[in-house]
Amino acid sequence: MTDKTIRLTMAQALARFMTRQMTIIDGEKLPIFGGVFAIFGHGNVAGFGEALYQVRDQLPTYRAHNEQGMAHAAIAFAKASFRRRFMAATSSIGPGATNMVTAAALAHVNRLPVLLLPGDVFANRAPDPVLQQVESFQDGTVSANDVFRPVSRYFDRITRPEQIIPALNRAMQVLTDPAECGPVTLALCQDVQAEAYDYPEDFFAERVWTPRRPMPDVNELDAAVAAIRASRKPVIIAGGGVLYSGAAEGLRAFAERHGVPVMETNAGKSSLPHDHPLNMGSVGVTGSSASNLLAEQADLVLAVGSRLQDFTTGSWALFKADGVKIVGLNTQLFDASKHRALPLIADAKAGLDLLDGKLGPWHASDAWQATAKAAKADWLQAAKAVTDPTNELPSDAQVIGAVARARGSAATLVCASGGLPGELHKLWPAGAPGSYHMEYGYSTMGYEIAGGLGVKLAKPHDDVIVMLGDGSYMMMNSEIASSVMLGAKLTIVVLDNRGFGCINRLQMATGGANFNNLLKDARHEVLPEIDFAAHAAAMGAWARKVFSVAELEGALREAEKVERTTVLVIDTDPLISTKAGGHWWDVAVPEVSVRPEVNAARSEYEDALKGQRL
Numbered sequence: 149m150t151d152k153t154i155r156l157t158m159a160q161a162l163a164r165f166m167t168r169q170m171t172i173i174d175g176e177k178l179p180i181f182g183g184v185f186a187i188f189g190h191g192n193v194a195g196f197g198e199a200l201y202q203v204r205d206q207l208p209t210y211r212a213h214n215e216q217g218m219a220h221a222a223i224a225f226a227k228a229s230f231r232r233r234f235m236a237a238t239s240s241i242g243p244g245a246t247n248m249v250t251a252a253a254l255a256h257v258n259r260l261p262v263l264l265l266p267g268d269v270f271a272n273r274a275p276d277p278v279l280q281q282v283e284s285f286q287d288g289t290v291s292a293n294d295v296f297r298p299v300s301r302y303f304d305r306i307t308r309p310e311q312i313i314p315a316l317n318r319a320m321q322v323l324t325d326p327a328e329c330g331p332v333t334l335a336l337c338q339d340v341q342a343e344a345y346d347y348p349e350d351f352f353a354e355r356v357w358t359p360r361r362p363m364p365d366v367n368e369l370d371a372a373v374a375a376i377r378a379s380r381k382p383v384i385i386a387g388g389g390v391l392y393s394g395a396a397e398g399l400r401a402f403a404e405r406h407g408v409p410v411m412e413t414n415a416g417k418s419s420l421p422h423d424h425p426l427n428m429g430s431v432g433v434t435g436s437s438a439s440n441l442l443a444e445q446a447d448l449v450l451a452v453g454s455r456l457q458d459f460t461t462g463s464w465a466l467f468k469a470d471g472v473k474i475v476g477l478n479t480q481l482f483d484a485s486k487h488r489a490l491p492l493i494a495d496a497k498a499g500l501d502l503l504d505g506k507l508g509p510w511h512a513s514d515a516w517q518a519t520a521k522a523a524k525a526d527w528l529q530a531a532k533a534v535t536d537p538t539n540e541l542p543s544d545a546q547v548i549g550a551v552a553r554a555r556g557s558a559a560t561l562v563c564a565s566g567g568l569p570g571e572l573h574k575l576w577p578a579g580a581p582g583s584y585h586m587e588y589g590y591s592t593m594g595y596e597i598a599g600g601l602g603v604k605l606a607k608p609h610d611d612v613i614v615m616l617g618d619g620s621y622m623m624m625n626s627e628i629a630s631s632v633m634l635g636a637k638l639t640i641v642v643l644d645n646r647g648f649g650c651i652n653r654l655q656m657a658t659g660g661a662n663f664n665n666l667l668k669d670a671r672h673e674v675l676p677e678i679d680f681a682a683h684a685a686a687m688g689a690w691a692r693k694v695f696s697v698a699e700l701e702g703a704l705r706e707a708e709k710v711e712r713t714t715v716l717v718i719d720t721d722p723l724i725s726t727k728a729g730g731h732w733w734d735v736a737v738p739e740v741s742v743r744p745e746v747n748a749a750r751s752e753y754e755d756a757l758k759g760q761r762l
């Protein structure tokens with residue numbers, strides 16, 4: 149400790165602190181903050197804006213077009229970096245701040261680190277109410293930023309300059325801890341950003357953060373080993389935690405040594421290469437027939453780094469063979485003990501290594517391995533049938549086939565919402581760990597393009613392909629202009645089925661009339677014919693509409709050579725989704741209705757509920 153101090157504003161101290169936080173990846177020391185996305189207003193331009201300018205060479209600032217979009221990009225950067233690096237996003241007070249709330253929820257659900265720095269009202273209250281201040285009649289401490297509280301893992305409001313010292317200490321713990329990981333919101337009172345304080349120089353000492361790998365408790369490890377040893381039909385669910393822990397290689401070795409089939413969640417896909425013999429593919433509601441067949445029969449489920457959300461568990465109507473045991477290998481007790489699982493609290497890589505050592509020569513029964521092999525062969529045939537082109541208006545699956553053939557497993561695929569996550573989960577041939585970037589925890593329309601930008605910033609040498617529907621494109625597309633401006637090339641494929649196709653199908657499946665989903669079924673005077681290619685071109689992208697799957701393949705190859713962001717648009721059939729594989733999903737159907745179709749769907753629903761494991 150020295151007692152030397154340096155006089156800085158709170159905002160300058162914050163910016164300077166951020167530049168001093170480092171990490172080591174593959175032997176290379178890197179700043180742990182990849183940069184700051186910023187849209188300025190009166191709540192941050194003079195304070196934090198001035199501070200960011202001073203550090204612009206060490207901590208790049210990126211201007212975006214929409215606060216939600218920029219926060220998506222920041223979060224995608226962290227996901228693409230396997231949570232080893234992350235970014236901050238700063239907004240003004242009021243609407244700029246609340247525009248980031250959806251992104252905060254997204255990061256919260258997906259356990260992804262992001263530092264959100266909204267401006268806040270004056271701590272001294274002198275000018276109240278300032279422009280954009282949300283005034284509570286009964287509580288003087290409430291501001292618009294209080295809506296971040298339930299969707300932040302750590303929230304603080306900085307009302308004095310020295311308060312940033314403990315707040316940043318806590319922020320860094322949350323951003324870097326595998327179990328606590330999630331969004332941190334530091335609401336920065338506008339006057340306090342500009343206020344000076346004599347900060348101890350030590351506060352700005354370089355700090356190198358390395359990922360924590362919690363080791364399991366011996367009793368939990370023994371219990372998990374005993375459960376696995378007693379099983380004959382084990383399966384592994386690979387969740388996002390496998391990727392974040394860097395456990396892909398350990399998982400492969402474990403699965404091979406013990407003959408355990410692996411099924412991947414949407415977050416865990418690319419844990420094993422798609423063509424690994426033990427990779428049964430996607431599991432659950434959007435699962436392959438291979439995974440779901442094994443899931444029905446498994447006597448032991450080793451869930452590694454998974455939140456076990458309803459899409460994975462088939463709303464808990466999968467994984468319910470008599471006496472089935474679940475072992476939850478997770479850094480977080482909350483996830484590890486879901487559904488009365490035996491918790492094994494540990495880092496995925498460390499946990500798998502220790503289990504492997506303790507299990508010795510134990511392996512799954514030969515019959516089980518043969519069942520898995522046959523099930524996978526059947527699934528591959530079904531998947532090929534739906535991705536091969538035909539002459540009709542293409543399905544999403546056929547477009548996926550074209551993208552895979554043209555650019556394939558070497559690319560990093562980004563998606564989040566609509567019908568595509570289910571189709572891609574089943575059908576995308578993922579390559580290396582992290583090459584499949586699906587935000588299916590919050591499944592946020594509007595994530596894809598902004599998220600693609602964050603992925604490209606994290607992995608500038610990767611071929612980043614974004615696939616999304618017309619609905620999601622319409623919800624948020626403006627970061628196309630940012631990607632063009634930053635030279636961060638994306639290949640964006642827009643599947644235009646003229647509406648919210650997957651929700652229209654869900655509406656039909658629950659007995660509903662076609663209503664308010666496809667454009668044609670929504671109240672209108674004029675049926676819109678949106679020219680997506682012209683729209684994207686207006687933002688500076690190289691854009692083309694293509695009229696067949698064959699043309700799409702050609703355009704994808706041509707687009708590969710283009711240096712700036714490219715947007716390819718193709719019309720698709722809103723009614724088709726892949727029937728092969730899949731599983732029931734619990735979506736509540738009305739108990740009474742004047743529609744006979746709803747009554748029929750309700751009676752099917754009641755039957756399906758009987759299969760749910762409670």
Ligand SMILES: Cc1ncc(C[n+]2csc(CCOP(=O)(O)OP(=O)(O)O)c2C)c(N)n1
Binds near residue numbers: 566594617621645
């Ligand atoms: C922000 C947000 N609003 C609503 C939803 C619910 N939702 C899920 S998919 C979907 C329709 C998506 O339409 P599109 O992007 O065209 O994809 P498609 O279903 O046609 O494949 C909607 C409204 C959502 N996931 N996110």
Ligand SMILES: [Mg+2]
Binds near residue numbers: 566619644647648649
């Ligand atoms: Mg659509």
